[in-house]
Amino acid sequence: MRLSEHVTSRQSQIVLGLDPDPSRVDGGAMGARDFCLRVIEQAAPSCVAAKPQLACFERFGPAGWAAFEDVARAASDAGLLVIADAKRGDVDATARHYAAAFLRPPIDALTINPMLGTDAVEPFLDAARATGTGLFVLVRTSNPGAAELEDLPLADGRLWHEAVAERVHAWGAALPPCDSGLSSVGAVVGATVPERIARLRALMPDQPFLLPGVGAQGGDPARLGPAFGGRIAGALVSASRSVIYADDPAAAARDLRDVVWGAWEAVAG
Amino acid sequence: MRLSEHVTSRQSQIVLGLDPDPSRVDGGAMGARDFCLRVIEQAAPSCVAAKPQLACFERFGPAGWAAFEDVARAASDAGLLVIADAKRGDVDATARHYAAAFLRPPIDALTINPMLGTDAVEPFLDAARATGTGLFVLVRTSNPGAAELEDLPLADGRLWHEAVAERVHAWGAALPPCDSGLSSVGAVVGATVPERIARLRALMPDQPFLLPGVGAQGGDPARLGPAFGGRIAGALVSASRSVIYADDPAAAARDLRDVVWGAWEAVAG
Numbered sequence: 242m243r244l245s246e247h248v249t250s251r252q253s254q255i256v257l258g259l260d261p262d263p264s265r266v267d268g269g270a271m272g273a274r275d276f277c278l279r280v281i282e283q284a285a286p287s288c289v290a291a292k293p294q295l296a297c298f299e300r301f302g303p304a305g306w307a308a309f310e311d312v313a314r315a316a317s318d319a320g321l322l323v324i325a326d327a328k329r330g331d332v333d334a335t336a337r338h339y340a341a342a343f344l345r346p347p348i349d350a351l352t353i354n355p356m357l358g359t360d361a362v363e364p365f366l367d368a369a370r371a372t373g374t375g376l377f378v379l380v381r382t383s384n385p386g387a388a389e390l391e392d393l394p395l396a397d398g399r400l401w402h403e404a405v406a407e408r409v410h411a412w413g414a415a416l417p418p419c420d421s422g423l424s425s426v427g428a429v430v431g432a433t434v435p436e437r438i439a440r441l442r443a444l445m446p447d448q449p450f451l452l453p454g455v456g457a458q459g460g461d462p463a464r465l466g467p468a469f470g471g472r473i474a475g476a477l478v479s480a481s482r483s484v485i486y487a488d489d490p491a492a493a494a495r496d497l498r499d500v501v502w503g504a505w506e507a508v509a510g
Numbered sequence: 511m512r513l514s515e516h517v518t519s520r521q522s523q524i525v526l527g528l529d530p531d532p533s534r535v536d537g538g539a540m541g542a543r544d545f546c547l548r549v550i551e552q553a554a555p556s557c558v559a560a561k562p563q564l565a566c567f568e569r570f571g572p573a574g575w576a577a578f579e580d581v582a583r584a585a586s587d588a589g590l591l592v593i594a595d596a597k598r599g600d601v602d603a604t605a606r607h608y609a610a611a612f613l614r615p616p617i618d619a620l621t622i623n624p625m626l627g628t629d630a631v632e633p634f635l636d637a638a639r640a641t642g643t644g645l646f647v648l649v650r651t652s653n654p655g656a657a658e659l660e661d662l663p664l665a666d667g668r669l670w671h672e673a674v675a676e677r678v679h680a681w682g683a684a685l686p687p688c689d690s691g692l693s694s695v696g697a698v699v700g701a702t703v704p705e706r707i708a709r710l711r712a713l714m715p716d717q718p719f720l721l722p723g724v725g726a727q728g729g730d731p732a733r734l735g736p737a738f739g740g741r742i743a744g745a746l747v748s749a750s751r752s753v754i755y756a757d758d759p760a761a762a763a764r765d766l767r768d769v770v771w772g773a774w775e776a777v778a779g
Contacts, residue, residue, distance in 0.1 A: 260604065296600060296607035302579060306572040328600050330623060331565060332653040332722075334751075335529065338565035354599060356625045356648065360655035379625065384601040386629035393673055396663040401670055404662055458601075482603075 242349045242375040244449055245421035247322055248474040253289045254505065255498045256324065256451065257281070258481025259312060260294040265486060270304035273297060277312040280485045281319050284494035290349075291316035292451075292479055295327040317347035324451070328379060330354030336361050340368035350375035352429060352451070355405050362412055366426070370416050375425040375449075378409045380441060383431030383454030406444040413448055423449050423474055430468070432460030432478065439467045442475075450476045455497070456483025462500045466508040473505065511618045511644040513718055514690035516591055517743040522558045522767045523774065525593065525720065526550070527750025528581060529563040534755060539570035543577035547584050549754045553763035559618075560585035561720075561748055564596040586616035593720070597648060599623030605630050609637035619644035621698060621720070624674050631681055635695070639685050644694040644718075647678045649710065652700030652723030675713040682717055692718050692743055699737070701729030701747065708736045711744075719745045724766070725752025731769045735777040742774065 248254055259280065261273035268275065281291060293316070298309035313323045325348045329339040343351040344365070353365055355378050362378070369376055381391055381402045391402040399407075406428065413424030427449035430441055441450075450468050454460035455478055468476035478501045480494075487493035517523055528549065530542035537544065550560060562585070567578035582592045594617045598608040612620040613634070622634055624647050631647070638645055650660055650671045660671040668676075675697065682693030696718035699710055710719075719737050723729035724747055737745035747770045749763075756762035 260607075262603070262607075294600075294604055294607070296598070296604045296611065299575075300607050300611040302611075303572040303576040306568075306575045310571060328598070328623075329565070331563075331597050332651065332727075334531070335563055335565045338529075338531075338563070338569045342565065342569040342571075354597075354623050354625060356623060356659060357651050357653055358655035358658035358660070361651075361653050382601065382626050382630075384626055384630050386627035389627035390625060390670075390674060390677070391627070393670060394665040395670075396665050396667075398665075401659075401662060401664075405659060408659065453601075 242322065242373065242419045242425060244419045244423055245472065245474040248289050251289045251320070252502070253287055253498045254474065254477050254501050255288045255494060256290045256292050256477050256479040257284050257288045257321070257484060257494065258292045258294065258479045259485065260481045261297050270301035270308040273301065274308035274311050278315050280490050281315050283491040284484055285319040285321055287494035287498040288321055290322035290324050290477065292324040292326045295325060313347050322349040323347050324350045324352065324377065326352050328352050328354050330357055330361060332357065333360050333364050336364040340365050344368040344372050344374045348374065350377060352377045352379065354379050355408060359408065366412055366415060369425055375419055375427060377427040377429050377451045380406050380409060380428040381430050381434060381437055383433045383458050383460065387431060403444060406441055409448060410445045421472060421474065423447060423472060427451055429453065432462065432465060433458055435461070435464045442467060442470045446470060449474055451479060452476055453479040456480045462497060463504055465501065466504045469505055469508055511591065511642065511688045511694060513688045513692055514741065514743040517558050520558045520589070521771065522556055523743065523746050523770050524557045524763060524767045525559045525561045525746050525748035526553050526557045526590070526753060526763065527561045527563065527748045528754065529750045530566050539573035539577040542566060542570065543580050546581040549759050550584050550588050552760040553753055554588040554590055556763035556767040557590055559591035559593050559746065561593040561595045564594060582616050591618040592616050593619045593621065593646065595621050597621045597623050599626055599630060601626065602629050602633050605633040609634050613637040613641050613643045617643065619646060621646045621648065623648050624677060628677065635681055635684060638694055644688055644696060646696040646698050646720045649675050649678060649697040650699050650703060650706055652702045652727050652729065656700065672713060675710055678717060679714045690741060690743065692716060692741060696720055698722065701731065701734060702727055704733045711736060711739045715739060718743055720748060721745055722748040725749045731766060732773055734770065735773045738774055738777055
């Protein structure tokens with residue numbers, strides 16, 4: 242995954258979250274597919290990656306999976322990196338199957354859940370190494386209740402998600418970097434908790450951060466400067482509902498791109 | 511989910527893990543499907559439930575998803591409860607889609623990941639309530655590295671997974687019980703850590719435990735008596751590789767059923 246190269250050439254750190262909700266998008270699996278293809282066409286010029294949400298496709302069964310594959314291919318054809326947002330995590334024998342399911346063209350990266358620990362993540366690391374793909378590991382999520390278990394204070398003074406962050410840094414060190422010194426193993430960090438970002442950046446100096454939670458979830462993209470860690474692709478800002486359901490998705494993506502790019506330029510100096 | 515009724519009528523606490531591995535099962539999605547249908551036919555008489563592993567089907571894309579649906583239907587037709595082993599977990603808007611994908615006939619229950627906390631679990635609870643299905647929440651997994659993050663000691667003296675266990679108990683209290691006082695919200699607890707089971711049973715008195723890790727992963731089914739909590743369906747023992755790849759899956763399932771039933775009878779007195 243040539244992440245910095247993509248961000249530089251596309252002049253954008255925006256990830257287009259493709260979460261077609263059947264309460265807003267008619268037509269079942271094919272309706273979701275057509276909706277996503279249209280949004281990709283409209284918003285791609287202001288984005289560096291697309292992030293299809295597997296849940297929105299799985300609910301349609303086999304037809305949904307076929308739609309997911311069409312959407313991933315269309316995003317890739319539009320010049321976007323493709324991040325499969327599946328948040329998989331299971332014991333090693335099972336993780337190998339998930340890695341085989343997702344870490345292959347046209348998919349460039351996969352979101353995974355770290356709860357089961359290193360041996361359950363290793364099959365994803367092995368597959369990422371073999372295929373030149375990347376991972377984004379959940380570290381501190383963007384939902385209001387994330388604090389409940391992720392922020393529990395440990396006996397040694399860390400918060401639980403800081404222990405996760407240290408593992409993510411170690412996992413990343415085991416893989417060749419993607420480019421410009423950025424690790425192939427990134428971190429999902431909610432844009433809703435800007436007060437935690439500097440600390441997480443210190444724990445994960447080389448991880449690209451995938452930041453959901455702007456727009457509908459309330460995160461302020463203008464406050465994300467510290468997330469970059471001084472690297473142009475250090476922070477990728479994901480937006481879904483606020484772009485895909487906008488009256489003008491092209492304009493919504495462009496506006497968000499400009500705010501985030503401005504936050505980058507302010508810290509790049 | 512009438513869990514105790516099923517265990518009583520089938521005289522078994524065994525969950526047939528259906529994890530067809532393409533390195534051992536030829537023929538792609540249809541090969542995996544046919545293999546599972548054959549194993550169900552052979553082993554079902556000694557089992558109370560089947561647990562198809564989504565990863566093994568997803569790796570075949572749309573055809574794999576169709577195979578999963580055939581396998582789930584066949585297990586249900588054979589009189590087994592169907593536990594979709596998908597370990598999903600995501601923010602609430604996304605969790606709603608996963609709940610719609612899985613908490614519907616012929617599926618009786620779904621495994622989920624608790625890391626994101628209560629608000630991310632609520633859509634699954636709502637769907638389980640509406641459809642009369644159940645959940646099994648990861649609490650302490652069976653893999654060798656599970657201790658790394660799940661067993662981290664908290665500042666208040668608990669282990670992290672014990673905090674998860676307390677949440678699972680609370681989540682279960684919000685749903686009508688399945689039967690015999692057992693909660694519709696169960697817990698995944700590795701059979702590989704018998705030394706933790708009594709403590710987890712105390713924290714989750716009403717949860718059915720789904721215990722993976724016997725057989726290939728080394729857990730001893732004869733040591734699981736304390737897991738039952740005095741209820742016939744308090745402990746469901748899952749086995750996959752040690753049954754499905756046995757020379758005689760029917761005999762392997764029957765032997766495991768007898769050992770676990772013996773462990774139950776020993777504690778039932």
